[in-house]
Amino acid sequence: MTLEKQSDSTVNKTTIESVEARPTEDSVGLSSDFDPALKFPAYTRYATVAGCFVLQGLSCGVLNSWGVQRQYLAANVYNGDTAKIKTLSYVGTLMFFGLYLWAMIAGWLAEVWSYRKLCFLGVVAMALGPLIASFCSEPWQLCLTEGAIFGLGAGLVFGPSSSAPARWFTKRRGLATGIAVTGAGAGGLVIAPLTEFLIRSVGVEWNLRISAIYIMVLGSIACFFTRVPFQDKTRTLRNFDWRAFGDLRFATNAGMVTFVVAGYIIPYAFLPEFWVSKGLGAQTASVLISVSNGASLFGRILIGFTADHFGVLNSLILGLGITSLSCLVLWPFATNVGMGVVMSVIYGFGTGAYWALAPLVAAKLFGVDRLASISGIISTVAAVGSWLGSPIVNAMLDRPGHDNDFVAVSTYAGCFWLGAFVCAVVNRMLYSKKLFSKV
Known part of the structure; x- marks a missing residue:
């Protein structure tokens, strides 16, 4: 299936539309009859x-911020118990897996039911996971609570909160989406050092309980304000054009996201352990993770502005290229605070650029009306x-004589980001072969 311009008589058909098929503020004067957002x-x-x-x-x-808690548990609670430390690595994997696994269902429910109600259900699950985990003592129990339950909640929240801003803006869509997803960097900037402080002050259990409280309170308030200007609730699963799977741009975009999912969590989960193994303190490692999240915050805003x-x-190609270089070139040399800051800043900036642009790329390729469902299925x-991320890395570090062989880990993560970069270049050329055009 190719994504081509459609006539006005076919705009409302239940097919994946190219964003080029829809007029924008740049081409026509929008009225409230055309743009529902203007009625609010x-x-x-x-x-x-x-x-x-x-x-x-x-x-x-x-x-x-999971890497901060993981490093503490591995070093102080399960120290020497290889089996439990290995099981512990699956917690972050399950969190990240849930963030993506439930995206398809979340996308459909957001479009046909309610962005606000769906996000509230997600917030409840995100708070329930760490709350139950605070009463658990075994790693497999943390996998079910912090991993699976929190992952479910994050999956219900992430997609709708990424795509909702694009439904309200046309001319400044990139900047609006960039500001919204900047929250992920800001959250890590605050939560990583907060987690380290709470663990040292009141212990892991109360850190989890306190996190459940602020997730529930702040999340509920945020859900109240999360909505979209228009929802076509007549859509069902039958309305989705499954021929999208035969489109090369759809397949390439899905491949790009798969590579990102595999590589993204590796530095955040294992950099704290890497820095501690090089002689840096656990508190310093948590600050460096916080620095990376702060850089991600600026990356999301700046790249959203650049995309416009x-x-x-x-802009996506630029962000993925920067991230690839940070893992392949900088990570092996980030053995002191100075280089650690450089690595954190560049990796955080590059990944922030990706998260800001991912929903915009889907909107450009497939149209904004079904942004939540298309992004969700991808x-x-x-x-x-x-x-393919944390479990494989954990197996690498478990090899006899290779406990601190993080060169293999950084190369492994970097190759995933390089694969995502190649997919982005392919999609760019499929969209337009004009090298210097704005696309």
Whole structure:
């Protein structure tokens, strides 16, 4: 199936539309009859961006901070118990797997039911996971609670909160989406050092209980403001055009996301352990993770602004290229605080660029009306990538005589990001072969 321009008489058909088939503020003067967002007060769209910012911060911030808790448990609670440490590595994998696994269902439910209600269900699950985990003592129990239950909640929240801002904006869609997904970087910037402080002050159990409280309170407030201007609730699974799977751009985009899912969590999960093995303290390692999340925050905003001026696909290639170099070139030399900061900043900036642009790329390739469901189905297909990350790295580090061989780990993560970069280049050329065009 090719994605071509459609006539006005076919715009409402239940097919995946190219964003080029739809007029924008740049080509026509929009009226409230055409753009439902204009029927709402201006503050409504900004409140939605703010709500999505908080939801992104809670879902991705906790996930990005998992490495801090993992390092503490491996070094102080399960020290010397190889089997339990290995099981512990699956917690982060399950969190990340859930973030993507439930994306397809979340996308459909958001479009045909309610963004607000779906996100609230996700917030409840995200709070319930760590709350139950606070009463658990075995790693397999943490896999079921912090891993599976929190992952379910994050999966219900992540997709809708990523795509909702794009439904409110046309001319500044990149900037609006960039600001919203910046919440993930801001969340990690705050939650990583907070986690380390709470673990040292009140212990792992109370850290989990406190996190459940702020997830529930802040998440509920954010859900109240999360909505979209229009929902076609007549859509069902039968309305989805499954021929999309035969489209090369769809397949290439799904491949890109799979590579990102496989590579993204590896540095956040294992950099703290890497730095501690090189003589840095656990507190310093948590600060460096926080620095990476802070850089991700700036990357999401700046790249969203850049995408509005130089093109979404062009900006995506830049972000993925930077991230690939950070893992392949910088990580092996990040053995002191100075190089650790450089690695954290560049990796955080590059990954932030990807998260800001991912929903915009889907909107550009497949249209904005079904952004939640299309992004969701791609994400669910890509969920398999989460099992190629932490579990494989853990097996690498378990090899006799290779406990601190992080060169293999950094190369492994970098190859995934390089694969994503290649997929982005292919999609860019499929969309337009003009090298210097804004796409």
